[in-house]
Amino acid sequence: MQTTELTYLSAILEAEKEEMARDSRVILIGEDIALYSASGALGKLDPKRTWNAPISELGFSGMAIGAAITGLRPIVDLTIASFVYLACDQIINQAAKIRFMTGGQVRVPVVFRMSMWHGSSNAAQHSDRPYPMFMNVPGLKVIAPATPSDMKGMLKSAIRDDDPVIVFEDNDLWAKKEAVSTDPDFLVPLGKAAVRREGTDVTIVSVAGCLLHALPAAEQLAKEGTSAEVIDVRSLVPLDRATILASVAKTGRLVIADYAHRTAGAAAEIAASVAEEGFATLKAPIQRVTTxxxxIPFSPKLERPLYPNKDKIVAAARKIVH
Amino acid sequence: MTLQVDQRREAYRRMLSIRRFEEALPKRIAAGEILGSVHSSIGQEAALVGACMALRDDDYITGTHRSHGHPIAKGAKLAPLMAELMGRATGICKGRGGSMHLADASVGIIGESAIVGGGIPLATGAGLSAHVRGTDQVSLGFFGDGAANQGAFHECINMAAAWKLPVIFFCENNLYAVTTPARTTHGQPDVAKRAAGYAIPGVIVDGQELEAVYEATRTAVERARRGEGPSLIEAKTYRFDEHAIGIVMPLHYRAAEEVECYRRERDPLLLYRARLLEAGHGEAELGEIESTVERMVGEAVEFARKSPHPDPSSVYDYLYSNPIGYPA
Structure with a gap:
């Protein structure tokens, strides 16, 4: 496999560039995106393929949905995840529902990208991790890739998918680098979790950038004689419950690391699924490490301690591994 | 008259189809065959049909919760619409949409939104799509006076104007948002005048006169097809029935005399029928259209009543185009 070293951020642009070259129906719309094409980051593009929109999240998100229904495959760049709330009526009441409500008469191949800017002193209106809200909306697919390779492969899968897909990007991961396939048809399927490290004593399920803390936590636990298995969910809807349940069946213990708020978060859904379907295999109570x-406050002294980190994941595992 | 002879007959047939289709509903509602909220377009037929007569079959439209008139005006078959109202498997939306969402994609409808203003971005996006794909299709978004106060209206009309998209923003101004008079909620009660704020044409038209609506829409459509951008049309019209069929509203929000006056003097069907007679269409010719429409509506009702209900196990169908392990 031919590879090239890519950061998580450049993997996003590579995926967009490749898919726009492959399929003339793919267009990009969002705020302040003119520079991507002007700087050559997306190659030389027909101006009809990039729409540098006014500050009208509801309007241009809905326009992308209308364009998707009528034959294009738009990628909407909502930039910061907290801005998605302005577009929620169109995403929830139109994108998620219109295929169902029309009895399958239309398809909605649209991608909404947004970045979660937590941990960088941007205060409450720029720091949300709102993926659980969208997990509660049937009709949407929701992904949160945690590596450059997954970001490229899953974003490409999302662009080629015929349903609306919300892509949550984690700004903690932007600078992370790895070798990524250069094959223009390199795809990572939606709906499949990845086992990042095998283990036998405890399963750590990681959501989005929590992987940065879950893997070092597993290292630390190994030094203490505890073998941790780390699962990166990658896709929240569909959620790969089978991989999680199989791991818990082996380890009997579960820690879930999730950047979202605690109540009704992704961790809550994963915990509920395991409690319902894997209760008999559990040797100890499920532990959630969440925000x-x-x-989210501005002061770093207030903000930083709120999020999941290595020490919290290690502590949660210690609590249930004896 | 500007419509050709056969187009006039078709326009009259479509207006009458909306009227008779909706007149058939109260009885079916009373019989328990149609559930949920049912909003009638009676009184607004000329606005709907006049606009659609200016469109091609492959042009797009979006509609509203008052959704029966749009597909019929665009030329849809009646039976799948009636079956949808009865929640049947043969309904145009397979029993998943109902009265507020009678979208028929086969005639270019890409959505009937019961979120007020929700269809405007879809219509604008369809215009963007036609522009990107290099076709000469246009997109027309129907919305009411209430929707003109939604942010979606202003955001999309601005983008369509800035990017010269082939979109017609078509306001069915029936003067009331449920019971709230537009005059009490609009800083500028003439919706069309808002076009000036976006440097596009804004036209007020008598929404009870079919050919006036057709003319205004044709001008906007031609402009859009030439690549000159969007227009805003405001058809002043009137809802003869209550906000929804069977709903009891406080009487004082509009005077009984006002309603009577519209029914008596401003009925779009009576007005157009008179115009047709003046233009030389005979009673026999119109009578034949009228009896055909009666028969078609009767057949649609019978088709719907005889159609099967959807199988409960099919409820997940159409949620996703590419289901991935769903349901879990």
Whole structure:
């Protein structure tokens, strides 16, 4: 396999560039995106393929949905995840529902990209991790890739998918680099979790950038004699419950690391699924490592301690591994 | 008259189809065959049909919760619409849409939104799509006076104007958002005048006169097809029935005399029928259209009543185009 070293951020642009070259129906729309094409980051593009939109998230998100229904495959760049709320009526009431409501008369191949800017002193209106809200909306697919390779392969899969897909990007991961396939048809399927490290004593399920803390936590636990298996969910809808349940069946213990707020978060859904379907295999209570139910403050002294980190994941595992 | 002879007959047939289709509903509602909220377009037929007569079959439209008139005006078959109202498997939306969402994609409808203003971005996006794909299709978004106060209206009309998209923003101004008079909620009660804020043409038209609506829409469509951008059309019209069939509203929001006056003097069907007679269409010719429409509506009702209900196990169908392990 031919590869090239890519950061998580450049993997996004590579995926877009390749898919736009492959399929003339793919267009890009969003705020302040003119520079991507002007700087050559997306190659030389027909101006009809990039729409540098006014600050009208509801309007241009809905326009992308209308364009998707009528034959294009738009990628909407909502930039910061907290801005998605302005577009929610169109995403939830139109994109998620219109195929169902029309009895399958239309398809909605649209991608909504947004970056979660937590941990960088941007205060409450720029720091949300709102993926659980969208997990509660049937009709959407929701992904949160955690490596450059997955970002490229899953974003390409999302662009080729005929359903609306929301892509949550984690700004903690932007600078992370790895070798990524240069094959223009390199795809990572939606709906499949990845086992990042095998283990036998405890399963750590990681959502999005929590992988940065889950893997070092597993290292630390190994030094203490505890063998941790690390699963990167990658896709929240569809959620690969089978891979999680199989791992818990082996280890009997589960820690879930999730950047979202605690109540009704991704961790809550994963915990509920394991409690329902894997209860008999559990040797100890499920542990959630999440962001508490408080808004994100500006001061780094207040903000930084809120999120999941290596020490919290290790502590949660220690609590249930004896 | 500007419509050709056969187009006039077709326009009259479509207006009458909306009227008779909706007149058939109260009885079916009373019989328990149609559930949920049912909003009638009676009184607004000329606005709907006049606009659609200016469109090609492959042009796009979006509609609203008052959704029966749009597909019929665009030329849809009646039976799948009636079956949808009864929630049957043969319904145009397979029993998943109902009265507020009678979208028929086969006649270019890409959505009937019961979120007020929700269809406007879809219509604008369809215009963007036609522009990107290099076709000469246009997109027409129907919306009401209430929707003109939604952010979606202003955001999309601005983008369509900035990017010269082939979109016609078509306001069916029936003067009331449920019971709220537009005059009490619009800083500028003439919706069309808002076009000036976006440097596009804005036209007020008598929404009860079919050919006036047709003319205004044709001008906007031609402009859009030439690549000169969007237009805003405001058809002043009137809803003869209550907001929804069977709903009891406080009487004082509009005077009984006002309603009577519209029914008596401003009925779009009576007005157009008179115009047709003046233009030399005979009673026999119109009578034949009228009896055909009666028969078609009767057949649609019978088709719907005889159609099967959807199988409960099919409920997940159409949620996704590419289901991945769903349901879990």
């Amino acid at each position: 508490p139910d408080v808004q």
